[in-house]
Amino acid sequence: xxxxxxxxxxxxxxxxxxxxxxxxxxxxxxxxxxxxxxxxxxxxxxxxxxxxxxxxxxxxxxxxxxxxxxxxxxxxxxxxxxxxxxxxxxxxxxxxxxxxxxxxxxxxxxxxxxxxxxxxxxxxxxxxxxxxxxxxxxxxxxxxxxxxxxxxxxxxxxxxxxxxxxxxxxxxxxxxxxxxxxxxxxxxxxxxxxxxxxxxxxxxxxxxxxxxxxxxxxxxxxxxxxxxxxxxxxxxxxxxxxxxxxxxxxxxxxxxxxxxxxxxxxxxxxxxxxxxxxxxxxxxxxxxxxxxxxxxxxxxxxxxxxxxxxxxxxxxxxxxxxxxxxxxxxxxxxxxxxxxxxxxxxxxxxxxxxxxxxxxxxxxxxxxxxxxxxxxxxxxxxxxxxxx
Amino acid sequence: xxxxxxxxxxxxxxxxxxxxxxxxxxxxxxxxxxxxxxxxxxxxxxxxxxxxxxxxxxxxxxxxxxxxxxxxxxxxxxxxxxxxxxxxxxxxxxxxxxxxxxxxxxxxxxxxxxxxxxxxxxxxxxxxxxxxxxxxxxxxxxxxxxxxxxxxxxxxxxxxxxxxxxxxxxxxxxxxxxxxxxxxxxxxxxxxxxxxxxxxxxxxxxxxxxxxxx
Numbered sequence: 374x375x376x377x378x379x380x381x382x383x384x385x386x387x388x389x390x391x392x393x394x395x396x397x398x399x400x401x402x403x404x405x406x407x408x409x410x411x412x413x414x415x416x417x418x419x420x421x422x423x424x425x426x427x428x429x430x431x432x433x434x435x436x437x438x439x440x441x442x443x444x445x446x447x448x449x450x451x452x453x454x455x456x457x458x459x460x461x462x463x464x465x466x467x468x469x470x471x472x473x474x475x476x477x478x479x480x481x482x483x484x485x486x487x488x489x490x491x492x493x494x495x496x497x498x499x500x501x502x503x504x505x506x507x508x509x510x511x512x513x514x515x516x517x518x519x520x521x522x523x524x525x526x527x528x529x530x531x532x533x534x535x536x537x538x539x540x541x542x543x544x545x546x547x548x549x550x551x552x553x554x555x556x557x558x559x560x561x562x563x564x565x566x567x568x569x570x571x572x573x574x575x576x577x578x579x580x581x582x583x584x585x586x587x588x589x590x591x592x593x594x595x596x597x598x599x600x601x602x603x604x605x606x607x608x609x610x611x612x613x614x615x616x617x618x619x620x621x622x623x624x625x626x627x628x629x630x631x632x633x634x635x636x637x638x639x640x641x642x643x644x645x646x647x648x649x650x651x652x653x654x655x656x657x658x659x660x661x662x663x664x665x666x667x668x669x670x671x672x673x674x675x676x677x678x679x680x681x682x683x684x685x686x687x688x689x690x691x692x693x694x695x696x697x698x699x700x701x702x703x704x705x706x707x708x709x710x711x712x713x714x715x716x717x718x719x720x721x722x723x724x725x726x727x728x729x730x731x732x733x734x735x736x737x738x739x740x741x742x743x744x745x746x747x748x749x750x751x752x753x754x755x756x757x758x759x760x761x
Numbered sequence: 762x763x764x765x766x767x768x769x770x771x772x773x774x775x776x777x778x779x780x781x782x783x784x785x786x787x788x789x790x791x792x793x794x795x796x797x798x799x800x801x802x803x804x805x806x807x808x809x810x811x812x813x814x815x816x817x818x819x820x821x822x823x824x825x826x827x828x829x830x831x832x833x834x835x836x837x838x839x840x841x842x843x844x845x846x847x848x849x850x851x852x853x854x855x856x857x858x859x860x861x862x863x864x865x866x867x868x869x870x871x872x873x874x875x876x877x878x879x880x881x882x883x884x885x886x887x888x889x890x891x892x893x894x895x896x897x898x899x900x901x902x903x904x905x906x907x908x909x910x911x912x913x914x915x916x917x918x919x920x921x922x923x924x925x926x927x928x929x930x931x932x933x934x935x936x937x938x939x940x941x942x943x944x945x946x947x948x949x950x951x952x953x954x955x956x957x958x959x960x961x962x963x964x965x966x967x968x969x970x971x972x973x974x975x
Contacts (some may be wrong), residue, residue, distance in 0.1 A: 377940075377941040377944040377945060378937070378941055378943065381890075381909075381937070381941065381944070384886055384887065384889075384911055385886060385890070386889060387883060387886060388805065388887055388910050389805075389909075389910045389911075390910070391883070391887065392801075393801045393805075394813065396796075396800055396803070396814055396817065397812060397814065398796055401796075401814055401818050401821075402789065402792055402796075404818055405792065405818055405821045405822060405825075406785070408818075408822050409785065409788070409822065411943070426774075440831045483873050498928055506880045571784065571786060572785075572786055615971070618873035663958055666954065702901075725880075727880060728880055729880075730880065740842040749794075
């Protein structure tokens with residue numbers, strides 16, 4: 374070795390120039406989310422250390438525990454949570470609750486207030502019933518399950534609650550909370566769910582708890598049938614376009630697609646009557662599809678229309694990177710490309726084995742990443758042999 | 762669908778604040794935003810042949826558990842780098858503590874060097890490099906990687922490792938000296954490395970390739 378210092382510098386540069394292997398980010402994300410479901414919510418940061426503040430806080434907690442301020446279903450001030458001033462269609466959820474109820478929730482209790490009324494339970498959930506709403510309490514311990522017979526309810530759940538901590542049943546359709554603020558309106562043959570913050574899931578109530586068939590994100594609005602949300606249609610009610618739903622299609626019986634565009638009465642207050650032209654584009658989240666038309670999984674033959682141009686582009690990448698090679702030198706390269714394609718046709722994972730030259734690899738990775746495959750019911754694994 | 766967020770790296774990042782309140786949607790945004798840099802840093806600290814996926818997962822689990830303790834006294838990226846370094850080193854420690862009963866090469870390094878082009882040579886060189894780093898103390902290894910590969914300044918490294926900048930410079934000096942000494946003292950490694958830069962072969966670091974005739 375002539376110059377170890379030079380060797381070190383050069384090798385460090387090679388390492389720095391080498392991109393890390395592409396990771397299956399979707400899988401990692403899912404695993405992380407699965408794990409943090411069982412984690413306690415992070416504690417908010419303490420303000421800069423001020424000892425007397427800590428002492429005051431501790432004293433307040435001690436005093437509260439002595440006088441029993443943590444009883445359930447205690448009255449709340451109307452400032453704790455109020456439904457927004459904007460209306461959900463013509464439903465009477467707009468009025469702010471005029472009073473707070475007192476007394477604990479208990480299973481079997483029926484709530485049918487004549488005027489807007491707010492409730493709180495356990496310090497982690499508050500809900501407001503519109504005048505004339507009719508609900509029954511099915512469960513009220515560490516979880517709250519309400520059956521919405523008629524009317525509307527606005528809910529605010531503290532973040533960090535486990536999935537299913539708060540559930541509203543409308544027929545066989547369950548609306549389960551994931552730490553959020555949302556509204557539910559019961560109609561004769563459907564239930565309307567509008568999400569302000571966080572995520573809620575809507576699906577069929579099962580023995581083990583609510584399913585997570587449809588996930589509605591903030592500013593999404595969905596109308597669901599009462600048979601376990603087998604039929605659904607979506608719209609966005611925010612004044613800016615936003616994809617409303619990150620959804621998975623319910624397994625089993627395929628849902629029947631309703632018109633993706635709701636009637637103007639359901640398109641939400643933000644797209645209100647004063648500026649109808651500002652209606653955001655309505656996006657049905659993963660609109661229910663005709664499963665007959667798409668294969669269970671992709672094969673090389675089914676994906677040929679995508680793979681052909683993709684391989685051609687990868688060849689271009691390699692040729693471009695190989696143009697710097699010494700003239701007269703012939704290099705034969707064989708590599709195997711493994712691709713995982715999501716049901717919606719986008720590539721979630723790709724691996725070249727063995728990897729290509731770094732320049733070619735970067736270029737080819739971009740080609741694969743942007744490839745759009747046909748849709749399939751389930752994720753597909755494809756393997757393409759490359760010869761350069 | 763993920764919301765696209767601007768790269769706003771400061772303590773007042775609303776995503777960070779929402780994560781601190783337990784907002785899992787915000788945590789997904791945080792993951793989307795920082796996963797690439799975390800993946801890169803873990804890869805560079807641990808080197809090839811390690812279970813990068815698991816370590817990246819560990820990092821973000823730890824972020825979720827600890828983000829409540831982030832007070833904004835430093836940039837979030839600095840805090841995240843510090844946490845990433847710690848988790849990666851912890852995994853390295855665990856890996857070294859496990860008995861190695863076989864002489865098999867790391868998973869990403871093929872036993873035979875039949876590769877499409879010069880990638881096998883590069884991989885071997887990188888493997889030797891990390892084998893050298895494995896013989897150093899964690900502190901020296903960390904500052905060497907953060908400076909020589911990540912390109913961070915001693916001041917930035919000082920924030921991440923929680924040591925004065927002068928200490929970082931000292932560790933860098935001794936890290937370089939130790940690595941050079943190792944290269945000189947280890948005939949096997951030195952010989953292997955020497956193959957890569959022997960007269961007549963291409964200089965990989967300069968970007969040219971060592972080609973073989975078919």
